[in-house]
Amino acid sequence: MDDLPNLLLNDPMNLRTRRGYQFSEVSSAMQKGIRRGDAALAGYWALELWESGFGKYCWKRLLTVSAEDCWGILTQEVKALHDAYLAVNDGVPAKKHRGRIFISKAVILLCLAKKSRDADHLQNFVYDESAGLDPDTLADDLREADDYVPIPGYAYDCHTREGRKRGKTKQDFFKAEQEALEPHQPGLFDDLP
Numbered sequence: 095m096d097d098l099p100n101l102l103l104n105d106p107m108n109l110r111t112r113r114g115y116q117f118s119e120v121s122s123a124m125q126k127g128i129r130r131g132d133a134a135l136a137g138y139w140a141l142e143l144w145e146s147g148f149g150k151y152c153w154k155r156l157l158t159v160s161a162e163d164c165w166g167i168l169t170q171e172v173k174a175l176h177d178a179y180l181a182v183n184d185g186v187p188a189k190k191h192r193g194r195i196f197i198s199k200a201v202i203l204l205c206l207a208k209k210s211r212d213a214d215h216l217q218n219f220v221y222d223e224s225a226g227l228d229p230d231t232l233a234d235d236l237r238e239a240d241d242y243v244p245i246p247g248y249a250y251d252c253h254t255r256e257g258r259k260r261g262k263t264k265q266d267f268f269k270a271e272q273e274a275l276e277p278h279q280p281g282l283f284d285d286l287p
Contacts (some may be wrong), residue, residue: 110146111142111143111145111148112145112146112147113142113146115142117143117146117148120139120142120143121139121143121151121155123135123136123139124136124139124140124143124152124155125155125159125163127139127205128159128163128201128204128205129163129209131206131209132205133201133202133205136201136204136205137202140152140156140197140198140200141194141197141198143155144194144197145194147188147189149188149191149197152197153179153197156172156176156197156200156201156204157169157172157173157176160172160204160207161214162211162213163204163209163210163211163214164204164207164208164209164210165207165208165209165210165212166207166208168203168204168207171200172200172203172204175199175200175203176196176200178193178196179193179196179197182196248270248274250262251266251267251270251271252264252267253267272284
């Protein structure tokens with residue numbers, strides 16, 4: 095079913111899972127279960143998608159969830175599990191795929207992860223007018239700029255033509271960018287001049 099006929103893909107409201115659930119509702123329940131840290135229920139829905147032949151879609155959604163709902167660099171962990179899943183199934187026909195353990199592990203990691211919707215909020219606040227934003231948001235500030243936001247002065251450093259014209263040096267770059275780190279994670283070379 096991972097290679098669904100175009101007819102079905104054009105009308106996802108008619109897609110059903112193995113147990114008769116509506117496809118988009120299962121997908122939504124999986125993601126919302128992950129947001130709430132409910133591994134058992136999120137896993138149930140993820141495996142319902144997989145068992146119903148929607149394995150490729152399930153992995154795409156899990157990768158999206160890792161960026162949309164989770165804090166940190168968890169996407170690489172989910173991608174590594176997906177890569178392991180692909181390796182286990184190398185040369186195996188889609189109908190005989192195995193390795194749902196990797197989907198289960200991805201769901202558990204996502205459920206246990208700290209949650210943050212910052213990435214999704216940022217993309218929606220900047221470009222989605224239907225997000226219903228307060229007047230003091232970044233999106234409103236950008237919209238008032240008549241589709242042009244000036245390049246901030248700090249972008250002009252020794253790596254840009256304009257920065258070099260302004261006499262910016264590599265030493266200026268190291269100092270300014272070190273001072274600008276926010277939040278700052280102390281490093282080995284913080285004490286260097």
